[in-house]
Amino acid sequence: LAGGSLILPIGFQRRSYAGDAGSPKVPLFSQQLRIPPVLNPVRSDATTDYYEITMKKATVEILPGLKTEIWGYNGITPGPTIKQRKDRQSIVRFINNSVGTPTSVHLHGMASLPQYDGYAEDLTNPGQYKDYIYPNNRPATLWYHDHAIHKTAINVYMGLAGMYLVQDDYELGLPLPKGEYDVPLLIQDKQFSSSGKLIFDNQGESSQMGDVIVVNGVPWPNMKVANRKYRFRVLNGSISRSYNLSLSTGDPITVIGTDAGLMGAPAQVSNFRIGMAERYEVVIDFSKYKVGTKIVLRNNHPANNDKYDNTDRIMQFEVVRTESDPSSIPSKLRDIQPIAESSAVRTREFRYERSNGLWVINGKTWDKARFDGNPQLGDVEIWKIYNNSGGWFHPIHMHLLDMQLLDRNGKAPFAYERGWKDVFYVGENETLRVIGRFGPNTGAYMSHCHNTVHEDHDMMNQFMVGTGGPDPIAAAPPKNLP
Numbered sequence: 001l002a003g004g005s006l007i008l009p010i011g012f013q014r015r016s017y018a019g020d021a022g023s024p025k026v027p028l029f030s031q032q033l034r035i036p037p038v039l040n041p042v043r044s045d046a047t048t049d050y051y052e053i054t055m056k057k058a059t060v061e062i063l064p065g066l067k068t069e070i071w072g073y074n075g076i077t078p079g080p081t082i083k084q085r086k087d088r089q090s091i092v093r094f095i096n097n098s099v100g101t102p103t104s105v106h107l108h109g110m111a112s113l114p115q116y117d118g119y120a121e122d123l124t125n126p127g128q129y130k131d132y133i134y135p136n137n138r139p140a141t142l143w144y145h146d147h148a149i150h151k152t153a154i155n156v157y158m159g160l161a162g163m164y165l166v167q168d169d170y171e172l173g174l175p176l177p178k179g180e181y182d183v184p185l186l187i188q189d190k191q192f193s194s195s196g197k198l199i200f201d202n203q204g205e206s207s208q209m210g211d212v213i214v215v216n217g218v219p220w221p222n223m224k225v226a227n228r229k230y231r232f233r234v235l236n237g238s239i240s241r242s243y244n245l246s247l248s249t250g251d252p253i254t255v256i257g258t259d260a261g262l263m264g265a266p267a268q269v270s271n272f273r274i275g276m277a278e279r280y281e282v283v284i285d286f287s288k289y290k291v292g293t294k295i296v297l298r299n300n301h302p303a304n305n306d307k308y309d310n311t312d313r314i315m316q317f318e319v320v321r322t323e324s325d326p327s328s329i330p331s332k333l334r335d336i337q338p339i340a341e342s343s344a345v346r347t348r349e350f351r352y353e354r355s356n357g358l359w360v361i362n363g364k365t366w367d368k369a370r371f372d373g374n375p376q377l378g379d380v381e382i383w384k385i386y387n388n389s390g391g392w393f394h395p396i397h398m399h400l401l402d403m404q405l406l407d408r409n410g411k412a413p414f415a416y417e418r419g420w421k422d423v424f425y426v427g428e429n430e431t432l433r434v435i436g437r438f439g440p441n442t443g444a445y446m447s448h449c450h451n452t453v454h455e456d457h458d459m460m461n462q463f464m465v466g467t468g469g470p471d472p473i474a475a476a477p478p479k480n481l482p
């Protein structure tokens with residue numbers, strides 16, 4: 001088992017410098033935000049859009065004047081965005097070309113059929129490809145990222161991550177900001193050497209932190225906006241860093257969606273925290289600002305108040321023009337039925353801990369031969385998730401399962417968390433109760449901490465749901481490239 005005996009001092013959100021003086025300095029807000037390109041299908045038929053994505057190494061300029069090697073979907077990071085309509089199937093051929101590492105592509109928030117998932121042990125080696133079939137069965141802001149066993153953190157860190165958006169007619173019919181006013185923001189932190197090389201240093205298997213914030217791959221970008229409302233799909237695609245986001249003006253942010261789609265009703269907040277892999281969809285209204293106003297998206301996480309760096313800032317919005325604004329935020333977004341606690345057929349307890357230098361769930365590390373439960377399709381379960389791991393928070397992700405947060409330390413969830421979610425922020429000394437219903441697919445459901453360094457070493461378990469589900473490794477093996 002990788003590195004279990006290393007015991008290092010652990011602190012909340014430690015920084016990683018790999019012995020150097022920090023990344024080369026980048027002037028803040030000096031580069032413009034980029035929007036990842038939307039991928040075109042290679043062909044389409046009555047039911048399905050077919051896509052192809054090649055994972056490869058590429059050299060790009062992230063820091064001004066320096067060259068950086070990344071591992072990208074189609075050689076870019078973030079990878080291209082896939083946009084799909086609900087109930088129209090997509091088949092994505094992921095080709096492992098020159099990336100030089102085994103991969104497993106996980107569409108975070110949706111099953112793939114029939115192989116079922118981006119199962120961590122279902123590896124596609126260099127020189128192979130695999131077709132993933134996605135049903136697009138509900139509208140949501142998803143992302144695809146690598147999930148190879150024991151390699152997830154480095155593979156994602158080097159660039160293997162992209163957005164995947166599913167929309168339906170109902171949502172497109174709402175008066176929310178659309179088109180160019182509907183913008184993905186994928187936030188990550190990176191550490192660079194003086195020559196621009198990405199430094200991966202997982203601090204003795206506990207974290208990978210960087211002192212450069214990138215949004216859609218651009219360090220501390222500026223975004224030129226009109227004085228109107230914008231919808232942002234915010235994803236924390238970092239390895240180990242969480243954020244607590246707010247506007248420098250102190251004005252509120254309206255949260256409209258969580259991991260698995262729109263909330264029941266919008267929630268106005270002054271700030272919200274976002275752990276790794278969580279998605280929040282927000283609307284920011286720039287109409288009250290004069291042309292020329294600059295508004296900074298701040299990160300108020302106390303652990304980031306660090307004299308070396310600028311990780312307390314994420315990006316800047318610059319109001320550059322006036323425009324009329326036909327959009328509005330409906331007071332009701334969609335129906336969300338709370339799952340009744342009384343419908344739960346069992347409660348499970350999970351302790352996320354650091355124990356003898358290992359990251360464990362109920363004292364155990366990942367074992368592909370072990371299932372920690374066998375719920376039946378349709379079963380409702382309550383999970384009680386404990387974090388007493390001495391200074392670490394864990395964003396806990398369930399594959400193939402949307403859940404609802406019942407309470408945190410016995411108190412009601414934050415207003416912005418009251419929607420369907422597949423990642424829950426479990427802060428230090430927090431205990432969460434979440435509820436969900438298994439289905440519609442039978443088979444192996446993984447669950448893990450989405451600090452992917454913790455996941456890799458080896459804070460992950462799985463459940464066998466129902467009977468007769470596909471073997472996630474054998475069901476649809478990768479094929480060799482011609």
Ligand code: C2O
Pocket residue numbers: 106108145147277397399446448450
């Ligand atoms: Cu975002 Cu198991 O993954």
Ligand code: CU
Pocket residue numbers: 392393394395449450451454455459
């Ligand atoms: Cu963790």
